[in-house]
Amino acid sequence: MDLLREQEQKSRANDYVHEVYELVKKRNPGEKEFLQATREIFDSLRPVFLKHPEFMHNGILERITEPDRVISFRVAWEDDTGKVQVNRGFRVQFNNSIGPYKGGIRFHPTVNSSIMKFLAFEQTFKNALTGMPIGGGKGGSDFDPKGKSEREIMRFTQSFITELSKYIGADMDVPAGDIGVGKREIGFMFGQYNRLKGGFEAGVFTGKDPNHGGSLGRKEATGYGCVYFVEEMLKGKGDSFAGKKVIVSGSGNVATYAMEKAIELGATVLACSDSSGYIYDPEGINVETVKKLKEFDNKRIQEYTKFHKHAVYYEGCNNIWSVACDIALPCATQNELEETDAALLTANGVKAVGEGANMPCTEEAVHAFQANGVLFAPGKAANAGGVAVSAMEMSQNSMRLSWTVEEVDEKLKVVMKNIYRSCFDAAEDYGYPGNFVVGANIAGFLKVADAMVAHGIH
Incomplete structure (x- = not known):
């Protein structure tokens, strides 16, 4: 009898998720990025409604997918x-x-x-x-x-x-x-x-100049945070960045500071890119040169080869994924890394992937990494360091304080470790051990859904 009831509840939860997703598709025709994001979340949430039928009763999924x-x-x-x-x-x-x-x-x-x-x-x-x-x-x-x-x-x-x-x-x-x-x-x-x-x-804006109310450590935070999260994943397997070969797409703030922190932790970054192409430096990317080109001179990444003669520039930024590496950090833009890229990275021995950008891997690429046992850190968890430090900037503005860069970095490390632990625990609790995509989706959803139930229907 209990087994039959459990099957009925599971069927009801699955039907609920399916029906709401069909409603979302009907309401948002042609919005492929939004539908991709909602589908990925929905796929993770089925076991949640089995444990929390009150969320179905309160129409949480219908409400949470409709913007205020x-x-x-x-x-x-x-x-x-x-x-x-x-x-x-x-x-x-x-x-x-x-x-x-x-x-x-x-x-x-x-x-x-x-x-x-x-x-x-x-x-x-x-x-x-x-x-x-x-x-x-x-x-x-x-x-x-x-x-x-x-x-x-x-x-x-x-x-x-x-x-x-x-x-x-x-x-x-x-x-x-x-x-x-x-x-x-x-x-x-x-x-x-x-x-x-x-x-x-x-406090109405964050990301301000530190001389005018901004937080020290903000521009580094997303890149640093991504590396901190991936480092926690590696630690869980008894590993680290030390001695690893890394490739990073992009060369803006996120990519630059992800490279900087990876190097600080003992890795060698072999390649980075911009929208025109990518550079490969067998001796390891010099981050200070990248900063000079992109932050101060507003130049294309191709100019890197003028300063480092052993480096090679290749047209076409997507081909960066052909470079063999241990760790890949896509930090450019959405859907930049496709299934064929994932297959190539996997064949070349990649051990971990951390999304520094928002949804830079297609659904097919994510599934390919997971199917081949590659550690995968989804963007909503791995790149949350930037908004975490933005919230710290809000706190500093409210208190009329300014924290040192060391204080901010220590707080960032704690936040990223806590995010890792939340994702790890949620994945374990809901039957998907080691799946940080599911873990991140469930952990984030539960916090928002609980608040929505507490605040009543509106």
């Missing part, structure tokens, strides 16, 4: 020739059950509502994993900062934030940077916001 609000607006601005340009701006405020909306702003020509919703959805669970009181949101524009003058970028960001300022605040929604948005752009937005509000609201 999606804001879309026109951004008109004037370029250096005096011509008026028009872009589209977005802010998706997905879920604030455990704190104010928190998530970056992205300026990139690929930005659309599907990408914004997928990122905000992922951000909700990532933020929950940090253990800090922050909800999930994301924003951006299809504006391309490449090739624009500093004055053009300033005029655009001021126009962008003039509209967005109606919907954000230190206790409501706290944006940060993302692709195409660094401390310069945050500075322009912060200045315009305070000008409009007629005061000084320090």
Whole structure:
């Protein structure tokens, strides 16, 4: 009788997940990134509803997949020739059950509502994993900062934030940077916001210049945090970064500081990339050269070969996965690593993969890694270090304090260890030992779902 009842409950849970996903597909036609993110979460959550039927009764899955609000607006601005340009701006405020909306702003020509919703959805669970009181949101524009003058970028960001300022605040929604948005752009937005509000609201943005209310250690945090999480996975197998060969896609903040921390832990980084191609340095990537090229000179990664004659540049950034390595850290953009890349990395002996970017591996690639016993750290867990330090910046702003970079780094290490442990324990508890994708999804979901039940239906 108990077995029959258990089978009925399991069937009911499976039916519930299937029915809600079909509803999500119907409501969001053509939004492939958002549907990919929801499908991956749903696949992990089936055992949760078997243990927690109250979540079905409270319609948690239906509610958690529908954003609180999606804001879309026109951004008109004037370029250096005096011509008026028009872009589209977005802010998706997905879920604030455990704190104010928190998530970056992205300026990139690929930005659309599907990408914004997928990122905000992922951000909700990532933020929950940090253990800090922050909800999930994301924003951006299809504006391309490449090739624009500093004055053009300033005029655009001021126009962008003039509209967005109606919907954000230190206790409501706290944006940060993302692709195409660094401390310069945050500075322009912060200045315009305070000008409009007629005061000084320090905690409304994170990712600010440390001289103007930002946190030390913020730009390093996502890359460092990714390496800390992967290091914990390796420790679980009696291993470490020491002596390992590593490849890292990208050469922005996340990639640069992931390389820096991996090298500090004893690894050799053989390759990194940008959108044009990748460099291979058999003697190990010199991170200081990459910083000079990308942070200060705004040059393409190909220029690295001018400083290091033994390095080789290859056109086409996707081919970076052909480089044999022990550890791969995709830190560029979504869906950059496909199933064929995963097969190649596996054949070449990769032991661990850590997602420094948001959903950089396709579903097929993730399954390929897991099927071959490769340790896999999903982005919502592995790259949560950046938003964790952003939450620390919010705390420092509230208390009118500034922590040292050493203090921030120590706090970051603790956060990443706790995230690892939460993912590990959830995977064990729900019958998927060693599966950090399932563990991260369940651990993040449970925290948000519990808060939603506690707060009633709204």
